[in-house]
Amino acid sequence: MGDVRDRIEQRDRLRDEVLPHDTVVVLRGGPDTLVKIVRHARRTEQRWALDGVPLLGVSVFCALDPDGPASFDGLLASRMCSYRVVHRVPAGKLLAAGFELLPTVGRPHYTIQMMCGDETEAAKLLAVLGPPRENWHHESHVR
């Protein structure tokens, strides 16, 4: 797995941002599977660290604004347009399930932090993310 010093420490890079978790919807392009979640979390772990330990997690986008590129519709239409389906869940539901949402890199990107990144935890995350739902912006391009 390599030395933790080979990874980019994220703590000082996290955005100073309060997530309004009662209103914000979290989006992740899908469809996700246990295997994908585990593989993607390991890829993050290989590159990033948090507080001196490898950071396990998967990337998501939060619909932070009522309109514009960081809105629910804006994300589906642009950043996530290539995804035929997306998972979407209220931020509060993820937090209530025990997952941490880290404001990583540029707004509105977040990382769902995982503790061990095994299939059991991936199954829990997959259950919280819910079923993949059609991205109507993708479909409008296909038709």
Add this chain to the structure above:
Amino acid sequence: MSPMSVEPGMTTMIRVDIAADLNDEDETGFVWTYLADARDLSLIRPGGVVIAGEPDSPAVCEVVDLVEERSGTIVHLRLLPGTIEEYGALVRRAGIPV
């Protein structure tokens, strides 16, 4: 590989040039993945156009750059506009032999 709908009523198998989680971004604002996840390393050159992502959720991307880091070689990808289905339709419409 997984089947993916490319046109209503049709499915095909998408083979990606480089595996990536297209949700991943880093401080550059681009999608990132590891060069080690490429099917054919010779395809991954700055300016090159590749199919990236997962077989069931691919996208057309431009290779922006390759960056050596201690954890491995990072490939930055720019998501190109539109969907892979639109690029397929473009090629067929132009009559480009494939």
